[in-house]
Amino acid sequence: xxxxxxxxxxxxxxxxxxxxxxxxxxxxxxxxxxxxxxxxxxxxxxxxxxxxxxxxxxxxxxxxxxxxxxxxxxxxxxxxxxxxxxxxxxxxxxxxxxxxxxxxxxxxxxxxxxxxxxxxxxxxxxxxxxxxxxxxxxxxxxxxxxxxxxxxxxxxxxxxxxxxxxxxxxxxxxxxxxxxxxxxxxxxxxxxxxxxxxxxxxxxxxxxxxxxxxxxxxxxxxxxxxxxxxxxxxxxxxxxxxxxxxxxxxxxxxxxxxxxxxxxxxxxxxxxxxxxxxxxxxxxxxxxxxxxxxxxxxxxxxxxxxxxxxxxxxxxxxxxxxxxxxxxxxxxxxxxxxxxxxxxxxxxxxxxxxxxxxxxxxxxxxxxxxxxxxxxxxxxxxxxxxxxxxxxxxxxxxxxxxxxxxxxxxxxxxxxxxxxxxxxxxxxxxxxxxxxxxxxxxxxxxxxxxxxxxxxxxxxxxxxxxxxxxxxxxxxxxxxxxxxxxxxxxxxxxxxxxxxxxxxxxxxxxxxxxxxxxxxxxxxxxxxxxxxxxxxxxxxxxxxxxxxxxxxxxxxxxxxxxxxxxxxxxxxxxxxxxxxxxxxxxxxxxxxxxxxxxxxxxxxxxxxxxxxxxxxxxxxxxxxxxxxxxxxxxxxxxxxxxxxxxxxxxxxxxxxxxxxxxxxxxxxx
Numbered sequence: 001x002x003x004x005x006x007x008x009x010x011x012x013x014x015x016x017x018x019x020x021x022x023x024x025x026x027x028x029x030x031x032x033x034x035x036x037x038x039x040x041x042x043x044x045x046x047x048x049x050x051x052x053x054x055x056x057x058x059x060x061x062x063x064x065x066x067x068x069x070x071x072x073x074x075x076x077x078x079x080x081x082x083x084x085x086x087x088x089x090x091x092x093x094x095x096x097x098x099x100x101x102x103x104x105x106x107x108x109x110x111x112x113x114x115x116x117x118x119x120x121x122x123x124x125x126x127x128x129x130x131x132x133x134x135x136x137x138x139x140x141x142x143x144x145x146x147x148x149x150x151x152x153x154x155x156x157x158x159x160x161x162x163x164x165x166x167x168x169x170x171x172x173x174x175x176x177x178x179x180x181x182x183x184x185x186x187x188x189x190x191x192x193x194x195x196x197x198x199x200x201x202x203x204x205x206x207x208x209x210x211x212x213x214x215x216x217x218x219x220x221x222x223x224x225x226x227x228x229x230x231x232x233x234x235x236x237x238x239x240x241x242x243x244x245x246x247x248x249x250x251x252x253x254x255x256x257x258x259x260x261x262x263x264x265x266x267x268x269x270x271x272x273x274x275x276x277x278x279x280x281x282x283x284x285x286x287x288x289x290x291x292x293x294x295x296x297x298x299x300x301x302x303x304x305x306x307x308x309x310x311x312x313x314x315x316x317x318x319x320x321x322x323x324x325x326x327x328x329x330x331x332x333x334x335x336x337x338x339x340x341x342x343x344x345x346x347x348x349x350x351x352x353x354x355x356x357x358x359x360x361x362x363x364x365x366x367x368x369x370x371x372x373x374x375x376x377x378x379x380x381x382x383x384x385x386x387x388x389x390x391x392x393x394x395x396x397x398x399x400x401x402x403x404x405x406x407x408x409x410x411x412x413x414x415x416x417x418x419x420x421x422x423x424x425x426x427x428x429x430x431x432x433x434x435x436x437x438x439x440x441x442x443x444x445x446x447x448x449x450x451x452x453x454x455x456x457x458x459x460x461x462x463x464x465x466x467x468x469x470x471x472x473x474x475x476x477x478x479x480x481x482x483x484x485x486x487x488x489x490x491x492x493x494x495x496x497x498x499x500x501x502x503x504x505x506x507x508x509x510x511x512x513x514x515x516x517x518x519x520x521x522x523x524x525x526x527x528x529x530x531x532x533x534x535x536x537x538x539x540x541x542x543x544x545x546x547x548x549x550x551x552x553x554x555x556x557x558x559x560x561x562x563x564x565x566x567x568x569x570x571x572x573x574x575x576x577x578x579x580x581x582x583x584x585x586x587x588x589x590x591x592x593x594x595x596x597x598x599x600x601x602x603x604x605x606x607x608x609x610x611x612x613x614x615x616x617x618x619x620x621x622x623x624x625x626x627x628x629x630x631x632x633x634x635x636x637x638x639x640x641x642x643x644x645x646x647x648x649x650x651x652x653x654x655x656x657x658x659x660x661x662x663x664x665x666x667x668x669x
Contacts, residue, residue, distance in 0.1 A: 008372035015366035019359040019508070026355035027516040029348055030055075030083065036090045040517050043099070043175075043182050048108030050175040051100040052182075053079045053517065055090035060188040067193035067336040068183045070209065071098040072176050074200030074233075074319070075150070075618065076436055076666045078105035078525050080518075084320045084349040085197060088329055091348070092340035097183045101174035101205060103435075103667045106531055110433065111669045115170030116145035117152065117163040123267055124280050125151070125160065126238025143435055143669050144423035151263050153204055155211040156241050173208035174201075180209050184224050191218055193336045195228040197328065199319050200261070203234030211246045225249065227303070228335035230328045232318050235263045236284050249303030250335045253284070254324040255293075258314040260595075260605055260621040262613045269604025271310070281308070300334050307331070315621050320523055322347055357522040363508050364632070368639055370504050374497060375644060383493050387645040388474045393562060403583050406555055409450050410587030415607055417443040418619040433668040437541050439619060440662060444548035451551060476558030476647040494648035502656045524625055525665030527657075537663040545655040545662075549633075553651040556583040556634070557641045565642065576642060581634040588627050595620050633658065 031038055037056045042049035060066035069089055071082035079098040086096040103111035119137045121128045128135040138148055145167075152160055153172040161169040171177070176196070184191040198206035210226045218224050228250040236253070256264070257271050265271045266280065275281055276291040285297045285306045298304030313321045326344040333340065374380045394402060421427070421442020422435060432438055462469075472478040472485065479487045505520075509527050512518050519528040530538065557565070557580060564575030594606040603609065607616040633654040640650040 002376055005373055005376040008369045008376070012366045012369035012373060015362045015369060016508070019362035019366065022355045022359040022362065023512045023516055023518060026352045026359070026518055029352040029355065030087055030516075030518070032087070032091050032348075034058075036087070038517050042106075043178055045109075045175065045178045047113050050109075050178055051079070051106035052179065053086070053098045055086045055096040055098070056188070057090050057093050057095065059093050060095050062187045065188055065190035066093055066095050067195070067332075067338055068095040068097065068186070068189040068191075069195045069197060069332060069336075070176060070180050070183055071096060072101060072174070072196070072198035072202030072205040072209070073098070073104065074198075074202050074316075076104075076524070076622070077199070077202075077319075078528075078665050080521065081199070081319055081524060082197075083352060084325055084347075085328065087349040087352065088325060088347060089332065092329065092333070092338055092342055094332070094336070094338060095183070095186065095189050097179055099175055099179045101176070101202065102171075103174075103669060105525075105528075105665060107175060108533075109175070111146050111435070111667060112142065113170060114146060114149075114172060114174055115154070115168050116142065116149045117161065117167045117169060118145065118165055119163060120148040121152065121160070124235070124237055124263075125156065125241045127280065140424055141426060142429060143438070146669065147423050147435070150201060151204060151235050151237075153208050153211075153242075155208060155243075155246060157243070160241060171208075172204055173212060174205045176205045176209040177212045180213060180226075184218065191224040192222050192227075194224060194226055195230070195332050195336055196226045197230035197232065197332075198234075199232035200264075200315065203231040206231060206234070207248075210248050211242065214247045214249075215245070228252070228332055230254070230331055232324065232328075233259055233261070233264045233315055236266070236280055238280060239283060247303070250298075250300055250305040250331070251284075252306075252328065252331045253308045254318060254321075254328065255308055255310050256315050256318045256321075257310060257312045258596075258599055260315050260599075261617050262608060264315065267613075269608060270599075270602055272602075276308075284308075305335070314624070316524070316624055320350060320353065322350075325349075353523050356518065356520065359512070360520040360522065360526060361632075363505055363520060364636065366508075367501050367504050368636065371497065371501050371640065371649075372643060374500065380493065380497050382490065383497055383644055383646055383649060385479050385490070385645045387561070387565065387641075388476065388558065390563070390566060392470070392474055394560060395562075399560060399562070402555075403560055403579075403586070405454060406451070406552075406583050407586030407590065409454070410447055411590035412587075413446045413450065414443060414587060414591050415611055415615045415619065417446040418622075419615050422618065429669055431540055432537075434537055434541065434663055435667050435669060436618065436622065437537070437662045437666065441541060441544040441548075444544055448547060448551055451555070476554050490646075491648055494646055495652065497649055498652045498656060501653055502660075505657075519665075526661055528664045530664060533668075534663055534665075537668065538659055541663055542655065542659045545659040546652055549637075549651040549655040549658070550647065552584060553580075553637050553641070553654065554647050556580045557637060557650065558647060573638060573642060577635050577638040580638045581631050584634045584637075585627060585630045588623055588630060591620075592623050592627065595623070629658070629661065 039054045042051050073081045079100050082098040086098050089096050100107040102109045102113050123134045154169045196206045196209050210229045213225050230252045232254045233256050259265050285291045293310040296307045298306050309327045311321050311324045329344040375384050418439040422439035427438050471483045473483040513529050564572050599605045607620050637650045
């Protein structure tokens, strides 16, 4: 064994061992050093199985029944996004059930089971007007109607929840009603002390669960209606939109100051004190005068307690905001009569997230070390090839201008192409079921189309200048031995190597899921195990991801290669990575600046101001996840290309990881 292979093997083993220790430690955090029992399973319903994760404190027994809380995650998330609330409540003696809602995680029913109607409301429910066109009919794909009806709930009056075509909002609780019933029937749960909390999409599900069980009694005649509802970035609506028999006990609204979604800030551009004086907010608080932030109104004794807590964070980060978590704990403690000696400020859940992130990054390092080991073997040695010569390097202004074109193409297209693909482009919905995945591949295809057009224009200019056409090898698409033709065997070996590397990562994801019931992630879904449906979706989407990453990385790593590409050592890698990241991330960074600079300045989200709220929301919010991912992809791509000179291994490995993240846990119809 060569010294290089030994070094790679040692690095791989060290990375894997430390990653395992991180996951072991994360499990200690989520079980509170063994004081909480973690179980997973499914709840059978008429429309399919609902997946769950249950947190049971050891103090909860049939003789000493504990209060219970149902947690409902947001759009594009899964049960694990609720981990902070689940861990902290369970540490305080609460039995916590966190489910995967329709179309998310391992739950079988898709978002179509939520239902839709052919109209939408573009203001707060109860304040709409057909004359003002704030209540209007819509057409388009089923997924578009679903997305436009997320805030339309199944307990609303038929004017909202049904249409003349026979469509209806069937179950806006998205599995929450069945989950609440299942939780209430556990022998160690006190059914008279139950609460509900949800984030974003999960707040609408929370409203729906609470409405379904308002005044409900179990077979023993006990009142099992939720005694508290905590909304993490929730929408409010007027009492007139639902039947007067429905009521809500002790509701806490956690309001993100910088919420990217217009319906969670009453369709205003910003969250300000003006919200406290609106009829909608005063009706919610049960007062006639202007309200105040961070102030409790009403009484817990009769269920009229109401509070709006202002959090200085954005939409997605609300789930793990320590201020919001403390207030939620205090709210549930009061409403559910939780007996605990732990202060609300005693929080440990975020430690789990950092440990998960460390394990994720270390596993990727281990994968790259594994690749370095494999390419030193006889089987995969031929995958390594020479890089095109230094004579093709672009310098100075030429490099920057070429990079700038890529950045502008990606950035300008992002808000429009993603949202169009998300809802309106007529993609076959029985094949391509991933809603955000549809937005991404539409963006990818637009980027590839415009890149092709620009490259064609450049080729015509070069032809007029009698500039010699570069060979396939010089453009990174082939080997020196097949300078002007595709080396099929070389590509096939590259694909096999990528598959082996992906299986290396998947093995550890499956292992951690088996041993600790944890994925490789940080707050939101990243790498999780597949069921058969999601594996099929991976197969459907991977070609689009592969095409995009091949073109983008070929541009960033080959066409825009610099002296750093050939420079050995850590300095060479860092210089390559920075330039590659600039090309791959520049467009997203541009949109981030356009979106958030005016938002933080108190004017409103840039996308809403420039393009309208239709192009705000999901994909603007998604940038907080997408940007760090692309930075990591650029590091992976830079390392692999510098190591092998092979753009296929570099780009396809990034494509596999990106497609895995989208199809492994995000929403489907």
